Amino acid sequence: MAEPQPGCTAVDVCTGTGDLAEELGRRVGSQGVVLGFDFCPAMVQRAEIKRRGDMVRYSVADAHCLPCRSGSVDCATIAFGIRNVGDPERVFAEMARVLRVGGRLVCLEFGLPQDPVRRWLVRAYERAVIPLLGLLMGRREAYSYLAGSIAAFAGPDSVREMMSRAGLTALETKEMNLGSVYAHRGVKL
Numbered sequence: 001m002a003e004p005q006p007g008c009t010a011v012d013v014c015t016g017t018g019d020l021a022e023e024l025g026r027r028v029g030s031q032g033v034v035l036g037f038d039f040c041p042a043m044v045q046r047a048e049i050k051r052r053g054d055m056v057r058y059s060v061a062d063a064h065c066l067p068c069r070s071g072s073v074d075c076a077t078i079a080f081g082i083r084n085v086g087d088p089e090r091v092f093a094e095m096a097r098v099l100r101v102g103g104r105l106v107c108l109e110f111g112l113p114q115d116p117v118r119r120w121l122v123r124a125y126e127r128a129v130i131p132l133l134g135l136l137m138g139r140r141e142a143y144s145y146l147a148g149s150i151a152a153f154a155g156p157d158s159v160r161e162m163m164s165r166a167g168l169t170a171l172e173t174k175e176m177n178l179g180s181v182y183a184h185r186g187v188k189l
Ligand SMILES: C[S@@+](CC[C@H](N)C(=O)[O-])C[C@H]1O[C@@H](n2cnc3c(N)ncnc32)[C@H](O)[C@@H]1O
Pocket: 013, 014, 015, 016, 017, 018, 019, 020, 037, 038, 039, 040, 043, 061, 062, 063, 064, 078, 079, 080, 081, 084, 085, 086
């Protein structure tokens, strides 16, 4: 959805351990550049270890204030990050700022389906199955946070509205995983 063409410049915000940044790196190739930003130094260190090519560079940076020139980027992505930031509106505005006109912003995030039956199923999965898996993996706190933060976060419609207010147009949304995950895409005007 971000359309990272060979030779283009991409940023991945809240990059974590860099899975999406590495995929972008594969698409932009050796002539392109991918900048992966995360405000957690330990995440950036782990991403560095997984780095597969010189085209991907990781740095510690806050999503609310990206160290990039305005209009300098062809695509900007954020996967499972917008739910975690302090001010999602500002992060979308910041990502839109660094995009060139015609550049694409893609946001992948959890959400809940409208349909009551699927909504109940997804909620049950998030409230019961995810914390149980966390417990079995010895990461109870992290996975309880995951379920709680999904329940507390704005739904897919609100995410689209925020993207629209950030100046993104031609918005499209793909529903995935029974309506528990949404990929939103917008183009900078
Ligand atoms: C759930 S992880 C997602 C990581 C990765 N994008 C992925 O899909 O695997 C969320 C990441 O957002 C980062 N994060 C949260 N708030 C941030 C902020 N304000 N600025 C930069 N990174 C932030 C966290 O450190 C964490 O690595």
